[in-house]
Amino acid sequence: MSLTADSPVHSSSSDDFAAFLDAELDSASDVSPDQHEVENEEAEGEEEVEDEEGQDEDGGDGDDLDDGASDSSRYYKILCEAWISSRGEPAETSGASLALDICSHPGVMGGMCIRCGQKVENESGVAFGYIHKNLRLADDEIARLRDKDLKNLLRHKKLYLVLDLDHTLLNSARLADISAEELYLKDQREVLPDALRSNLFKLDWIHMMTKLRPFVHTFLKEASSLFEMYIYTMGERPYALEMASLLDPGGIYFHSRVIAQGDCTQRHQKGLDVVVGQESAVLILDDTEAVWGKHKENLILMERYHFFTSSCRQFGLKCKSLSATKSDENEAEGALASVLKVLQQIHSLFFDPERRDNIMERDVRQVLKQVRKEILKGCKIVFTRVFPTQFQAENHHLWKLAEQLGATCSTEVDQSVTHVVSMDAGTDKSRWAVKEKKFLVHPRWIEAANYLWRKPLEENFLVSS
Amino acid sequence: MFFHIVLERNMQLHPRHFGRDLREKLVSKLMKDVEGTCSGRHGFIVAITGIESVGKGLIRDGTGFVTFPVKYQCVVFRPFKGEILEAVVTMVNKMGFFAEAGPVQIFVSNHLIPDDMEFQSGDVPNYTTSDGSVKIQKESEVRLKIIGTRVDATEIFCIGTIKDDFLGVISDPGANA
Numbered sequence A: 001m002s003l004t005a006d007s008p009v010h011s012s013s014s015d016d017f018a019a020f021l022d023a024e025l026d027s028a029s030d031v032s033p034d035q036h037e038v039e040n041e042e043a044e045g046e047e048e049v050e051d052e053e054g055q056d057e058d059g060g061d062g063d064d065l066d067d068g069a070s071d072s073s074r075y076y077k078i079l080c081e082a083w084i085s086s087r088g089e090p091a092e093t094s095g096a097s098l099a100l101d102i103c104s105h106p107g108v109m110g111g112m113c114i115r116c117g118q119k120v121e122n123e124s125g126v127a128f129g130y131i132h133k134n135l136r137l138a139d140d141e142i143a144r145l146r147d148k149d150l151k152n153l154l155r156h157k158k159l160y161l162v163l164d165l166d167h168t169l170l171n172s173a174r175l176a177d178i179s180a181e182e183l184y185l186k187d188q189r190e191v192l193p194d195a196l197r198s199n200l201f202k203l204d205w206i207h208m209m210t211k212l213r214p215f216v217h218t219f220l221k222e223a224s225s226l227f228e229m230y231i232y233t234m235g236e237r238p239y240a241l242e243m244a245s246l247l248d249p250g251g252i253y254f255h256s257r258v259i260a261q262g263d264c265t266q267r268h269q270k271g272l273d274v275v276v277g278q279e280s281a282v283l284i285l286d287d288t289e290a291v292w293g294k295h296k297e298n299l300i301l302m303e304r305y306h307f308f309t310s311s312c313r314q315f316g317l318k319c320k321s322l323s324a325t326k327s328d329e330n331e332a333e334g335a336l337a338s339v340l341k342v343l344q345q346i347h348s349l350f351f352d353p354e355r356r357d358n359i360m361e362r363d364v365r366q367v368l369k370q371v372r373k374e375i376l377k378g379c380k381i382v383f384t385r386v387f388p389t390q391f392q393a394e395n396h397h398l399w400k401l402a403e404q405l406g407a408t409c410s411t412e413v414d415q416s417v418t419h420v421v422s423m424d425a426g427t428d429k430s431r432w433a434v435k436e437k438k439f440l441v442h443p444r445w446i447e448a449a450n451y452l453w454r455k456p457l458e459e460n461f462l463v464s465s
Numbered sequence B: 001m002f003f004h005i006v007l008e009r010n011m012q013l014h015p016r017h018f019g020r021d022l023r024e025k026l027v028s029k030l031m032k033d034v035e036g037t038c039s040g041r042h043g044f045i046v047a048i049t050g051i052e053s054v055g056k057g058l059i060r061d062g063t064g065f066v067t068f069p070v071k072y073q074c075v076v077f078r079p080f081k082g083e084i085l086e087a088v089v090t091m092v093n094k095m096g097f098f099a100e101a102g103p104v105q106i107f108v109s110n111h112l113i114p115d116d117m118e119f120q121s122g123d124v125p126n127y128t129t130s131d132g133s134v135k136i137q138k139e140s141e142v143r144l145k146i147i148g149t150r151v152d153a154t155e156i157f158c159i160g161t162i163k164d165d166f167l168g169v170i171s172d173p174g175a176n177a
């Protein structure tokens, strides 16, 4: 503080100007406490020295303002101009107080209202960290944005599509977890077939290898014409952005719509609360149902894509990974190709020009339900040796799933039954099925129907005795 | 706004630099340390233009390091509320757009974009007037007015508006395409 006493600012004849300077400098008072004029490379033990704006060694008698010879007086001149122009519009306080009366502070970024620029202390609302690290929006504002955005989107005949990354669009493994059988991916890149090489990435800086799911490029291209797409992953932000750049090297599909773990408002849950999209127009593709607790009706469950051995191991699968057998999911008939057909179907049902109802009131969840009901339509299913004894059959997830897929379920066999779902070919009902020439299938047949969005071939799901 | 001001900083120097070119060492270290940084109070230090004085060094006990108080002239940039700035758009989304004026990041929310400009999603998100004559997208240059500033130790962030006379697009990268 030693220099403050000598500071010519305080002896200046221009008190107004000094006051202006103070006001301007204080307007930065939202700032962190780093206000020492003299910066120390090492703060502790150093004497604090104030130099203020006291460059005008002549005591500011006004005359040097005109001479412009020294740098410090030129600085003074600039400040003076700032001062003069600021008198025309004293925006600091009066402008803000005017706005205070009418502004509801719909959102806050960096501690300031996004509409009136006022400082806002209150930290309520929903954080949209993926847009900006310090952005929060009030519930009303989110509702307003959603409504406005939906109208806009529907006018362009689009819906929202939220995409999970891992096991849905791609598979990643840590470099350290690459097994001996998979080393060829790392070490013999040059000899890999083109289709594999162009979709396999070794990302040394994050110690990962990533394999994009077959068909993903076509999928994104086609889906982008029908949907506004989001990435939503439980992975961390740097990883999510890295994956987004692999999937979307041109930066045309996702833009700022990449949501990562840190953006979720609830632990271990993904929520549509941070998606600026009306729930009635959102479809979700994800391989994990449990994270979408509140939004199961929007979800299309994906069969997991396990390319790497470590991925299979992580999910307790005993089978060989695709990488170990040097194979891959079928491009034309894989999960992404079949789900694309479903998305196209849902989209065209939603925007069906024959529909007479108000488009703003349509709900894509209803359409999804309706499409799903077509998959096993006409099938009548009886279960045997699938549920634990004592289990209330109607509450079992396979029973419910079969019904969602459009099948009717029954506990008793009769001639109208089409499929007997069994874990054991030796039960009475299984033997009845064989005798009556009904289909006898493994429970995986129902799960496959759910993933494939069509009735799977029964002979691929035979029951072993 | 740009200012030419004098700032002071205590520079620590290792004894190995003591010698004939001590002053140059101090200056080059100073440039490296402060140019491009942001001081909460003064804004961004754009460039050092001269050294006013180098004070007496103070030997620090036990280390041999010496601390010199250095007064230097520099150009700083600091935006003020009410100031009009020209900035380049860096990101456009449904909440508004971000723009940069040198080191300063500015957010213009859709409340402060003229009502006749609508958000358009798609390959290149943008705000466009209904007749398509004016478009704001990434790389557009806009003239905006600052309505709020937040100056931190390391960055300056502003809220801006283009909802006023003579504000808005001054050059549109899509126009030549």
Ligand SMILES: [Zn+2]
Binding pocket: A103, A104, A105, A106, A113, A114, A115, A116, A117, A118
């Ligand atoms: Zn406000």
